[in-house]
Amino acid sequence: MxxxxxxxxxxxxxxxxxxxxxxxxxxxxxxxxxxxxxxxxxxxxxxxxxxxxxxxxxxxxxxxxxxxxxxGFIDLHSHGQTPENYRLKARDGVTTALELEIGVSAVPPWYQAREGKALINYGASIGHVPARMTVMKDTGDWLPRDNAITKVATREEQIAIRELLRQGLRDGGLGIGFGFSYTPKAGTEELQELFELAGQTKSPTFIHMGHGTLGEPGIAAALHEVIAMAAVTGAPVHVVHIGASSTSKFDLAMKIIADARAHGIDITTEAYPYIAGMTRLETAIFDAGFQEKLGITYKDMMWVETGERLTAETFEKYRKQGGLVATFTNTEEMIRKVVAHPNVMIASDGIMEDGKGHPRAAGSYARVLGLYVREQQLLTLMDAIRKMSLMPAQRLETVSPTMRNKGRIKVGAxxxxxxxxxxxxxxxxxxxxxxxxxxxxxxxxxxxxxxxxxxxxxxxxxxxxxxxxx
Ligand SMILES: [Zn+2]
Structure with a gap:
């Protein structure tokens, strides 16, 4: 008693x-x-x-x-994975920032470098781009600049790349990252086997779609390629920055994605709320003919280091040097549609290096809440929150059980x-x-x-x- x-x-x-x-x-x-x-x-x-x-x-x-x-907001597309970036993300309401599109290789040292040192939650996929750079001995810094762009992988190299990806998944990598635009010589044979690996392990793939397919005329073909591989292999697919990839063909892109989903394909997408993209000038994106493919000229390109607009001369000079370039490829009218679309998650695609970069690294989430929800009333506050927290958590929760306790406010989360x-x-x-x-x-x-x-x-x-x- x-x-x-x-x-x-x-x-x-x-x-x-x-x-x-x-x-x-x-x-x-x-x-x-x-x-x-x-x-x-x-x-x-x-x-x-x-x-x-x-x-x-x-x-x-x-x-x-x-x-x-x-x-807290969950950013599925955050290249910036340094204390500088984490501080900006936290000020933007982001509590989890993930490098999934390009990803990393190898996975364990990347996590070890951040263990016990990070302001916010972090994570990465195993990346096809860095794995291909390792195997092909590319000299690029972060993104390919030579061998991984220009060479077709031999059978031995293809197998070596696949084994790096397989190991990355075993090591806990959050799916497989792909940047088709950055590896134009990675052909169907190479990619098909990697999608098979994703399908067998039910690992989500995070895909920057193919070169020459930005905007018109290729968005349908680019999506068909991804959807076909998903259908054949069972790989879940997440298409990155659909706004930048489809530009004026956004409606068509979203129709194809909705139709594929209606037929049982696990395909999702995301976008950042800005008209300009940003990447490195030395990459394959800017190989001959890029003006037509991207629908831009030199004056639509800004050299990030100095803020200057490019000319034919400075383009050549800076391309040799290598560095970040902003490309003004989209219109505000299209971005409003992209941000408001119920099937588009918000993800930043941001990276900040010593204070230089694209504003999306620092402002994507507050911009949606302030500019598009409050000022322009394009979507409700709840819908915006869903696109920035619950939907990204759901994208990952089948492979990462910890994501079931993120992106929602409930007892136990x-x-x-x-x-x-x-x-x-x-x-x-x-x-x-x-x-x-x-x-x-x-x-x-x-x-x-x-x-x-x-x-x-x-x-x-x-x-x-x-x-x-x-
Ligand atoms: Zn990216």
């Missing part, structure tokens, strides 16, 4: 224990359940432990009245949260000053720990964890 009494007392005390942190009085928005109401959120041991209209007792309490409490002011949130990054952090996102939590407090980075904290398939 005494023992029972002691047990009851202990359990009562246990329940009365304060939460580690309570977010009090915010507008809690969960895209999975549809909850959109004033609630208190109790956080314990990095997890959401209570969502309640009643008041909750916390060791620490933050008053978030008047602010939206959203799942990871306390990865973005707390923003729907009236003030806005991007500030521009093509000229790309590393200006977003505004109006006063609190961001990763695993229950504040990484942004009162709109500023919390120094010295590293709650970010590696996201793997296991």
């Amino acid at each position: 005494l023992r029972l009494f002691a047990l009851i007392t202990m359990s009562l005390v246990g329940n009365a224990q304060p939460f580690d942190l309570v977010l009090q009085g915010g507008r809690v928005m969960d895209p999975e359940s549809g909850l959109d109401a004033i609630r208190n959120v109790g956080i314990r041991q990095g997890k959401i432990a209570a969502i309640s209209a009643r008041s909750l007792k916390g060791t620490k309490t933050i008053d978030v009245k008047g602010l939206v409490v959203s799942p 990871d306390a990865d949260l973005a707390v923003f002011d729907a009236v003030k949130v806005i991007d500030r990054a521009t093509y000229e000053k790309a590393n200006l952090p977003s505004e109006g996102i006063p609190f961001v939590l990763v695993g229950g720990e504040l990484v942004v407090r009162n709109g500023q980075i919390v120094e010295g904290v590293t709650p970010g964890k590696g996201i793997r398939t296991r």
Whole structure:
């Protein structure tokens, strides 16, 4: 009897224990359940432990009245994987940034380099592009610049590339990244076998579609290639930056994707909310004939280092040197359609290097919330949140069970949260000053720990964890 009494007392005390942190009085928005109401959120041991209209007792309490409490944003396309990039991402509400399109090779050292040191969650796919660069002995830095562009792989090289990908998946890589535009000599035989590997292991593929297929006339052909390989092999496919790849043919691209889905193909897509793209000038994207393929001339290209527009002369000079170039290929009218489309996730495709880069690295998420939701009212706040958190989590959760606890606000989910002011949130990054952090996102939590407090980075904290398939 005494023992029972002691047990009851202990359990009562246990329940009365304060939460580690309570977010009090915010507008809690969960895209999975549809909850959109004033609630208190109790956080314990990095997890959401209570969502309640009643008041909750916390060791620490933050008053978030008047602010939206959203799942932290999940960026499926973040090339920037350095502390500089993580700080900008956190200020933009991003709690998980993943390098899936280009990916990495090899996988274990990449994760080890970030273990215990990252501000936000991170992860990568095993990449066909870096694996091909390794096997073909390409001299490029990050993206191919010679052998991986110009050479057809021998049978031995094809097998070596496939084994690197197989090992990368075994090592926990989040699927397989492909950049067809960067490896124009990787033919059907090479790719078909790699898609078979993805199909056998049900690993998602993240695909920058083929060279010569940007915008008109090739978007349908580019999608048909990807969809055919998915149909034949069972590989799940995620097409990156559909806005930049389809430009004026966006409606056609989305119709093909919807039709393929209706016929059982697992295909998804994403886009960044800007009219310009960015990549390295020395890559195969800018081989002869690029003007026609991309529908641009030199003056539509900006050399990132200096901000100058290119000419025929500076194009040649900088292409030899190598570096980042912005390409103004799209229109604001098209971007509005892309951002509002219910089947398009938001992903940044961003990379920042010593303060230089594309504004999408710093501003993609606040830009959607401020410019396209609030100012232009192209989509609802809940739909925007879904495209930035739940949909990317769902893309990965069949291979990475930890993603089932991200992208939603529910009891038991990871306390990865973005707390923003729907009236003030806005991007500030521009093509000229790309590393200006977003505004109006006063609190961001990763695993229950504040990484942004009162709109500023919390120094010295590293709650970010590696996201793997296991
Ligand atoms: Zn990219």
